[in-house]
Amino acid sequence: MGSKGNMKNSVVTQVSIGGFGQSTTAKELTDYLEHEVGHIWRCRLKNSWTPPGSYPNFEIADTSNIRNFNDYKRVEPHAFVHFVSPESAACAMDAAGQCKLILDGQPLKVSLGPENPYTLNQRRRTTTPLKLSGISVEIGTLVSRDEFLVSWRAEKVDFLVDPFDNTCRFCFTKSTAFSLKDTMRHAVINCDYKLELLVRDIRTVRQYRASDGFVLLLQLASSPRVWYRTADDDIYETCPVDLLDDDDPWIRTTDFTQAGAIGRCLSYRVLLSPRYENKLISALDYLRRQRVKEERVRWPPRIRDEPGFGEAVSDHFFCIHHKEGISFEIMFLVNSVLHRGVLNQFQLTERFFDLLRNQPKDVNIASLKHLCTYNRPVFDAYKRLKLVQEWVLKNPKLLVSHERSDDISEIRRLVITPTRAYCLPPEVELSNRVLRKYKAVSERFLRVTFMDESMQTMNSNVLSYFVAPIVKDLTSSSFSQKTHVFKRVKTLLTDGFKLCGRKYSFLAFSSNQLRDRSAWFFSEDGNTRVSDIKIWMGKFKDKNVAKCAARMGLCFSSTYATVDVMPHEVDTELPEIERNGYTFSDGIGTISPDLADEVMEKLKLDVHYTPCAYQIRYAGFKGVVARWPSKGDGIRLALRHSMNKFHSKHTILEICSWTRFQPGFLNRQIISLLSVLGVPDEIFWDMQESMLCKLNRILDDIDVAFEVLTTSCAEQGNTAAIMLSAGFKPKIEPHLRGMLSSVRTAQLWGLREKSRIFVSSGRWLMGCLDEAGILEQGQCFIQVSKPSIENCFSRHGSRFKESKADMQVVKGYVAIAKNPCLHPGDVRILEAVDVPQLHDMYDCLIFPQNGDRPHTNEASGSDLDGDLYFVAWDQKLIPPSRESWHAMQYDAAKEKTLGRPVNHQDIIDFFVKNMANEHLGTICNAHVVHADRSEYGAMDEECLLLAELAATAVDFPKTGKIVSMPFHLKPKLYPDFMGKEDYQTYLSKKSWVGFTDG
Known part of the structure; x- marks a missing residue:
């Protein structure tokens, strides 16, 4: 909503009430409360809730023909009451606590509703939504400027354009069958539905007159969110005023239409009565102010039902699965264009596919990828494809297919939302162990991501919901339930799905994918099965499901394949350093200098010094290996037990990342902790002002631009820095100016959204261990490479390869932290000391192996398996006490294990x-x-x-x-x-x- 108010003026005017009888009406409850407590705006009384453990069954379109069972556990009657004043709400709460609210001999229970700014309540009452009641709506496809095909229609719909939260809503009541848990029976319940979309998701709006009123034609950029909650509430209002919504939760769900109209169609035709002319004018004025594009209508389009109107669709991805003579690669891209809304399924005729059959694959791929970049619908698919193919043929550079190394793979992605799916054009990404092994069938791997509509993150409240807090108080149960969206996700994971003529099955996921709600799927071809891939990956013996899944995911980490290290060159028994129940060496081993150099050459790192540590995957091991002198015994890789996660015969040393120059930036969490530890707020202000000043001069001052690029941009600024050093000027070189503008925009965005303030005397460093045991508790060793133009040539030849890097050994107090960091003790204050024996280690943070507790564990419970630490030696950022706050105890949670192998x-x-x-x-x-x-x-x-x-x-x-x-x-x-x-x-x-x- 973006509505602002002062916290001191926050008030509670809404309460939830329970404890009254089944026969009590909203008016009776209102009359009683107004007599005992105070004036009321609105009372909404509920006697219904969805059956526990049930899902709406949208396959049952006509609920009049099924037998309705009502013998399920029902919700206790409860009400949501909006008082005029916050004092009345508080009074109701106090009176109920003293058992002074007695209605028909029954004590009432009261719980306070949400706390809102007074100005927010006031703004809601004064910002009237433009409500057009009893209208008709048709969801369909604008197949041309002259024709609209209807997929689903409804009458008696309320259409609201609400400036309060910048949304549009279609609201109506619908009878819905709920499948009762563990039975074949159904409960039929009237539910209120709302299709909600943000105004910014309206691509275009058209308005024209019809014989019986007005028509509003909305073209959306994405499907609306679908919600429901039980209806038939008893509502009593003392005054018709707009109020904030009740504390009665709306439940997310999937497309309820038989034809999949909500997910498949992005055109909404709204039919309005002539009496709404003034409101329509106001709504259009509001949409114009919100910069929604308005298009003129030369003549009204013809309206007819689409072929097979009302028929149930079996494919809720709405794909064109297979066409004779069209390869999978091409069909996937055709669906990418279709899902993006550039083309619609009614345009994809045989003539269209004949164009694809008659051109080489590379021409079709380039043409369809180009169509995927369109932001507006194309109404003549055949003509447009032909034009694009001709354009591609005249530009052969578009057809050049560069040979890729084994470390690069072309990945196809499928995004699945609650109502639809999107095939995304393949992108080139860093490969992984599995894709390299199965390179011959790599196109059969698919990365699936579950997201909300508009490509937003799918939050947990989309998948599960709870009853209102008052119901929880009445029943002593939270009634946690899963939504129909949850069922959709789990069904797709369990049963797999068909796409472009192939059947895809769930395979596995990496830890990063788990956070992103992504997973790998694979289409078996008769020779390679999902089970075969898992057997090759290794032996996963963990009986803890979470650990087993994480172990499997290690095979899907994005890595570079480097040197084949034979088992006799590997020591897997490097002793752990353990004390007081802690493992100081958790996740770290060593690599010989010659192997480190060989890895650098395999990575083609044209730098002037070898990275001193690599984050690796080797067989079933994961973690970091630091460059350390070898003992001359032929051992090139020394690994510890804490690095061993599963058994694998894979012997290629894979690299995830390596130590290098990484500029330091504060973030909101670190700033919050430093502030509470005593660092003055003025320090952050001054650092921000300095950063802003330089960013604002980056296009006009070459020296400032060069400084920003070499100190705060890592590799991203290399090309621009080289151009500046070669004499190019941003005022006359548009490419250079564009790169500098991008740097400025990116850093300003990070500053505004994430509070990312550049710290010149700071870095992000990979954690390593003092294998020599020299450092004492409270100490660390830091040696960093200084920013220079030489660093910018790391990917542009070896001009500076023989030069000695300019290094700085940090001395004095330093502040370190690892994200996420929420506890004051997560910021550790250590003393950086100079240790000559460690001078071969640079661009990393060396922790001691001595002490009572690892400093890594003190900092957000981290370890040494590749974690990056923020390090600042700017003394203005060191808390005045020069001491760390007591660290939180990060005890590992007790693992839940199965009595059998994980399946x-x-x-x-x-x-x-x-x-x-x-x-x-x-x-x-x-x-x-x-x-x-x-x-x-x-x-x-x-x-x-x-x-x-x-x-x-x-x-x-x-x-x-x-x-x-x-x-x-x-x-x-x-x-x-x-x-x-x-x-x-x-x-x-x-x-x-x-x-x-x-």
Whole structure:
């Protein structure tokens, strides 16, 4: 909503009430409460809720012909009451707590609703939605400018254009059959549905007159979100005023139409009565102000039902699966164009496919990829494809297919939303162990990502829901249930799906994919099966599902294949360094200098010094290997037991990343912790102002531009820096100016959205271990390469390869942290010392092996398997105490193990369980809110509790332990600097967050 208010003016005017009898009406309850407590705007009384464990069965379109069973556990009657004043709401709560509210001999239970700014309530009452009641709506496809094909229609629909939250909604009531759990029976319940879309998702709007009124034709960029909740509520209003929505949860669901109209069609034809002319004019004025493109209508399009109108579709991806003579690669791209809305299925005639049959594959691929870049529908598919093919043939450079190394693969992606799916054009990405092994069938791998509509993140509340808090109080049960979206996701994972003539089955996922709600699928070809791939990957003996899934995912880590290291060259028994129950050497081993050099050559790193550490995958081992002198015994790779995750015979040393120059940036979490530890807010302001000043001069001052590129851009700024050093000037070289503008835009975005402030005396460094045992507890060794033009040539030849890198040994106090960091003790204050024996180690952070507890574990419970640490030696960023706050205890959660080996279905269940219970982002956001609201900042008790929850949530992919977000910690409001436009916000009073507007 983006509505701002002052936290001190936040009020509660809504309460939820229960405990009254089944026969009580909304008016009776209102009359009683107004007599006992105070004036009421609205009372909505509910006696219905969805049956526990049930799903709506949208395959049953006509509910009048099925037998309705009502013998399921019903919800207790409850009501949502909006008082005129917050004092009345508080009075109702107090009176109920003292058992002074007695209705018909029964004590009432009261729970307070959400806390909202007073100005927000006032704005809702004064911002009237443009409501057009009883209209008709048709969802379909604009197949040409002159013809509209209807897929689904409904009457008695309310259409709302609401400036309050910048949304449009179609609302109506529909009878719905719910399949009762573990039975073949159904309960038929009237439900309120709403199709909600953001105004920014309206691509174009057209308006014209019809014989019986007005027509509004909306062309959307994506499908709307679909919600429902039980209807037939008893509503009593004392005054017709617009109020914030009740605390009665809406439930997300999938496309309920038989024809898949909501997911498949992006055109909405709204038929309005002549009496709505004035409201229509106001709605159009509002849409214009929101920059929705308005198109003129020369003449009204013909309206007719689409072929097979009303028939159920079996394919809810809405794909063209197979055409004779058309390869899979081409069909996938045809569906990419179709799903993007550039073409529609009614245009894809045999003439269209004949064009594809008559041209070489590379011409068709280039042509269809070009069509995928269109942002508007094309109404003559045949003509447009022919023109594009001719254009491609005249530009043979578009057909050049560069040979790729084994480290690069072309990946096809499928995005699945609650209502539809999108085939995305293949992209070239870094490969992995499995794709390299099965290169001959690599095109049969598909990366599937589950997302919300508009390509937004699919949050856990899309997959599960809870009853209203008052119902939980009445029944002592939260009634946690899964949505129909959850069922859709799990069904696709379990049963697989068909796409472009192929059947795809779930394979596995990496840890990064788990966070992104992505997974690998594979289409078996008769020779290669999913089970064959898993057998080749290795032996996974873990009986903990989370660990087993994580181990499998290691084979899908994006890596570079380098040297084949024979087993006799590997020591897998390098001793661990353990003390007090901690493993100081967790995740790290060593690599001989000659092998490190060979790896560098395989990676083709044309740099002037060999990386001193690599993050690796080798057989079933993962972690970091640091360059360390060999003993002359022929051992080139020394690995520890903590690095061994599963058994594998794979002997290629794979590289995930390596130590290199990585500029340091603060972020919101680190700033919050440094601030509460005593670093003055003015320091952050000054650093921000300095950064802004340089970014604003980057296009005009060559020296400033060069400084920004070489100090804060890592490899991304190399080309621009080389051009500047060669004498090019941004004012006369458009390509250089474009690159500098991109750098400026990216850093300004990071500053505004993430509070990423550049720290010149700071770096992001890979953690390593002092294998010599010289460093003492509280010490560290840091040697970093200084920014220079030489670094920019690492990918542009070896001109500076023989020169000695300019190194700096850091001395004095340093602050280190690892993301996510929410606890004040996650920032560790160490003393950087000069140790000559470690001078061969650079661009990494060397931790001691001595002490009572590893400093890595103290910093957000991390280890040495590849974690990156923020390090700052700018003394202005060191807390005045020069000491660390006491570290949080990061004890590993107790693992849940099965009494049998983990199977394929267990992995699938874990994946969907993670999707439905992934709360790390929510917890981190809540931490920001509570730290901002409290005078104690991140040391507030609620923030410390959230830090503990976050630590458990981070380890969910390893342990499988679910973290529940306590209701009282869920933010009702968000500070303005977080940019939560879709939520209620307030103006922050903290001084250090103001720079996000810079």
